[in-house]
Amino acid sequence: MIPDPQIHKIRKGKFAVTLGVAAMASLALSACGASSDGAATVSLTLYSGQHVATTDSIVAGFEKVNPHISVAVRSGDEDTFDAQIVAEGSRSPADVFYSENSPALTYLQQKGLLAKVNSSTLAKTPAKFNSPQGEWVGVSTRVSVLIYNPSLIKKSALPTSVLQLANPKYKNELAFAAGETDFQSIVTSVLRAHGKRATLAWLSGIKSNAGSHLYPDNETIANDVNRGVVALGVVNQYYWYRMRAEIGAANIHSAITYFAPRDPGYVIDVSGAAVLKSSRHLAAAQKFLAFMVSAKGQEIIAHSTSFEYPVASGVTTAEPETPFGQLQPYLIDIAQLGTGSKAIALLREEQLL
Secondary structure: OOOOOOOOOOOOOOOOOOOOOHHHHHOOOOOEEEOOOEEEEEEEEEEEOOOOHHHHHEEEEEEEEHOEEEEEEEEHHHHHHHHHHHHHHHHHOOEHHHHOOOOHHHHHHHHEEEOOOOOOHHOOOOOHHHEEEEEEEOEEEEEEEEEOOOOOOOOHHOOOOHHHHHHHHHHHOEEOOOOOOOHHHHOOOOOHHHHHHOOOOHHHHHHHOOOEOOOOOHHHHHHHHOOOOOOEEEEHHHHHHHHHHOOOOHHHOOEEEEOOOOOOOOOEEEEEEEEEEEOOOHHHHHHHHHHOOOHHHHHHHOOOOOOEEEEOOOOOOOOOOOOHOOOOOOOHHHHHOOOOOOHHHHHOOOOOO
């Protein structure tokens, strides 16, 4: 992710970020103006902590069916945006916040900065993937997996429970990224299932096993496992599928598998979106959220290279992944995942952050 938010326009591959089709012209104008056919136009500002490809596709699809609404995207780290939105308060230029993970949205919700999402929009997504308070809507999901290199470790030797990652037999074979929200959700799950003392002991064990393989992000884990630098790691499934799409199946030397059904390491992460209370364009912002979870919006995700699971409007992924309905994750809900603050505190206690 890009550490400092920036407005963008140009598409140049994986790290490019986009500005809505009409937004470049509107930078010189006020947020509201007129289109070439004389109709009133609105320019929304979207703060996005999501992956660029996903955001890019959704914005393009929305603007195509809403030619009088443009979307100016600012991309960056979701935690940076959380802090920025709180600091900006009622002065925030953002209309919509699109987060890769639910804790970032829950944090803003607890600060009282989010507007209620239209009930018709919430109804498009199963309630378990939405804010219990109705202040953000789930858009897509990912699932945690083990990525491993079969030339370094046999599948039969892999752990079936996330707690087994602390077993000394995995010394110097394990990689993980403590700063990734995806991993913090697993810590939250382990904490809920086994308590603080066991979670701290587990974190100490995996820290020892990882040694020098404490990585900044999941992309690095996926790449290094695939190259044979380290034997295994924990990532969300889409990192592996995306890597395969980028480098080609012939260059894939790794595989993915799941922890045992209902294991605390087997976690569903939810990406969602919210309208800020401070938005000057509430109706247009609500329309953007409605598009994200509509059949058209979800089909964009289903056929994109984001490799996330669409979860709204009954749409299923078109990609060759394990069908979402066949997953058997740990039963932890959005409210229990919370803001991730307890997980972060434990990671800091173990000096992993």
